[in-house]
Amino acid sequence: MxxxxxxxxxxxxxxxxxxxxxxxxxxxxxxxxxxxxxxxxxxxxxxxxxxxxxxxxxxxxxxxxxxxxxxxxxxxxxxxxxxxxKKKKKESKFLLLLRVSLVIIILAIGESLAIMNFHEDISMKNVHMRIYEILTGVHNESPLIIQIPYSLGIGVGMALFFNKIVPNKYGSDPSPMEVEMSSYRKKVNSFMRSKLNKK
Missing domain, CATH: 2.60.480.10 (eubacterium ventriosum atcc domain)
Incomplete structure (x- = not known):
């Protein structure tokens, strides 16, 4: 056999x-x-x-x-x-572009508000003023020389965190978002197995 x-x-x-x-x-x-x-x-x-x-x-x-x-x-x-x-109806490129643009705008506004609220809570402006005063000995209400690089650093730091600027030397390391999505998918699959087996 x-x-x-x-x-x-x-x-x-x-x-x-x-x-x-x-x-x-x-x-x-x-x-x-x-x-x-x-x-x-x-x-x-x-x-x-x-x-x-x-x-x-x-x-x-x-x-x-x-x-x-x-x-x-x-x-x-x-x-x-x-x-x-399930097969989806083909969506026009214009509607797809419109939807993606709306999502990007909403996310950008939400992220900006979250960052601004965080900085307001911890008085980041006062921190920058104090750092400027320590380094220069001059009191400045708007230390742009510190605030501008700091603001740019937030954007660059987020891009680096999500592996979107510098190619990874290993070539295939997933971003934190991809890891979270994979973890979420595993949990969904586990839940659906459990649910279907109870039927």
Missing amino acids: DKVYIQLKKNIDKDSNAELKIKDVAYVAGKKEIKEMVEAIPIGKVQEDFYEIISPTEVANKIISTTPHIDIHFIDDEEVLVNVV
């Missing part, structure tokens, strides 16, 4: 009503001809829901019903979470 080893993928993205095959949801190892035969076995169509779970049992049943002479070994008992991607 021929053996195949199967490891289910954790998450996949598929269009609604797309045909699913074993190769879409699992990594298959075994003799070449057996491997190709198993990978081509259809599982069914993706449902209209936003998420769908495919269990190892479901995959095993599909393989057994098609090729009963195969000895199946699952490497783990991980389920596949299918993220159903």
